[in-house]
Amino acid sequence: MTDTPTTYSHWTRRPxxxxxxxxxxxxxxxLWASEDHHAAGFERQLATAGDDLDxxxxxxxxxxxAARRGLTPREAIQEWIGEPEDPVAxxxxxxxxxxxxxxxxxxxxxxxxxxxxxxEGPLVQDDTYPDxxxxxxxxxxxxxxxxxxxxxxxxTDSPVRYLPVRMESTVVGYLWAATTGEAGxxxxxxxxGQAGEIAAGLWQLRFSDAYLAGLPxxxxxxxxxxxxxxxxxxxxxTDAAEREAPSLTEIRHLADDTNTGGHDx
Numbered sequence: 001m002t003d004t005p006t007t008y009s010h011w012t013r014r015p016x017x018x019x020x021x022x023x024x025x026x027x028x029x030x031l032w033a034s035e036d037h038h039a040a041g042f043e044r045q046l047a048t049a050g051d052d053l054d055x056x057x058x059x060x061x062x063x064x065x066a067a068r069r070g071l072t073p074r075e076a077i078q079e080w081i082g083e084p085e086d087p088v089a090x091x092x093x094x095x096x097x098x099x100x101x102x103x104x105x106x107x108x109x110x111x112x113x114x115x116x117x118x119x120e121g122p123l124v125q126d127d128t129y130p131d132x133x134x135x136x137x138x139x140x141x142x143x144x145x146x147x148x149x150x151x152x153x154x155x156t157d158s159p160v161r162y163l164p165v166r167m168e169s170t171v172v173g174y175l176w177a178a179t180t181g182e183a184g185x186x187x188x189x190x191x192x193g194q195a196g197e198i199a200a201g202l203w204q205l206r207f208s209d210a211y212l213a214g215l216p217x218x219x220x221x222x223x224x225x226x227x228x229x230x231x232x233x234x235x236x237x238t239d240a241a242e243r244e245a246p247s248l249t250e251i252r253h254l255a256d257d258t259n260t261g262g263h264d265x
Contacts, residue, residue: 008076010037010060010198010232011121013130015224017098018107019077020166021059023090030091030111031080032104033073037126040066040073043104043231045113058089061196108231116237119230122201123208151208152217152223161221161244162251165199169233173198175203175224175236176251179244181216187255198241202233 017050018032021042028049032064033040049055066076082094101107108118120130128134156178164171165186172192176183186203188196206227210220221242245251 003234005038005067008041009034009037009074009125010064011125011201012037012039012104013125013128013195014039015017015102015151016101016107017077017100019081019092019098021090021092023049023055023085023087028052028090030099030107030168031077031078032101032107033218035074038067038073039126039222040076041104041166043108047114053167053170054088055090055194056084057193059197061091065196068220069145087161095125116184116228119202119228119233120205121232151204151211152177152185153183154185156180156248158183159244159246160248160251161218161242162254163221163224163236163242165196165203165234165236167199170195172199172234173203174251175221176248177221178248181218181247184217184220187251190256199233200236 012034014037015035016039017035018030021029021031022028025047027129029042029044031040031042040063042056042063044050044052044056050094062080063076066079071079077092081092081096083091085091101110103117104121109112118123123129146168158178158180160178162174162176162178165173165175170192171189173188173196176188184207186207188200188202190196192199203224206224207220209218210217210223225238225240227236245254
């Protein structure tokens with residue numbers, strides 16, 4: 001018997017239930033829970049809360065607390081029905097009924113019908129690969145086409161180029177690549193907290209895709225400006241300035257806010 005995880009996954013491809021969250025009488029998003037996996041999260045309505053990273057982080061802190069207390073995903077969102085309105089997180093009106101969606105992508109489209117699309121998210125969701133192959137092969141072998149992520153080395157002695165990843169105006173992490181093209185990856189920014197950690201999923205998948213395609217890591221930096229904004233992984237942007245540091249250690253210090261005093265670079 002395995003222990004219950006102390007955090008919920010923020011992605012799922014499986015059916016889910018959800019509750020509307022309002023603030024000052026306006027819908028700002030949906031709080032959702034997987035029906036059969038250990039996943040839960042909060043999705044913002046971009047028209048009303050697209051620039052509000054604080055409400056997302058407030059709900060993530062609440063969900064983290066619920067997971068540590070051993071609540072199921074449904075219990076974690078149900079306990080907030082009818083609670084007093086928080087000026088940041090909002091409120092779930094009393095007497096509200098659960099909605100249901102066949103997938104997180106469908107829920108996102110209902111909430112934000114004008115886009116942008118949700119995005120694919122991490123390779124592994126609900127303990128399976130996209131084709132249904134279980135990560136734990138004791139639960140089945142599937143079509144045997146999925147493999148764990150293969151990617152670039154994460155250490156280098158060469159100078160590195162780097163770009164910031166942002167959610168709205170907040171830097172949540174840094175993409176980097178050795179000038180030799182032989183190493184690269186993503187480093188979360190310490191001050192961004194869990195948002196920086198969550199953003200890693202899609203960027204790691206993009207690095208892996210480039211690696212498997214035989215491209216140098218520097219190609220990821222060249223291409224990453226063209227990727228659209230993702231609600232959890234953030235965006236680089238077409239106008240982001242690529243910088244160079246003499247070593248990977250300097251980027252790690254930057255991510256740890258050791259040298260910047262918390263300034264967004």
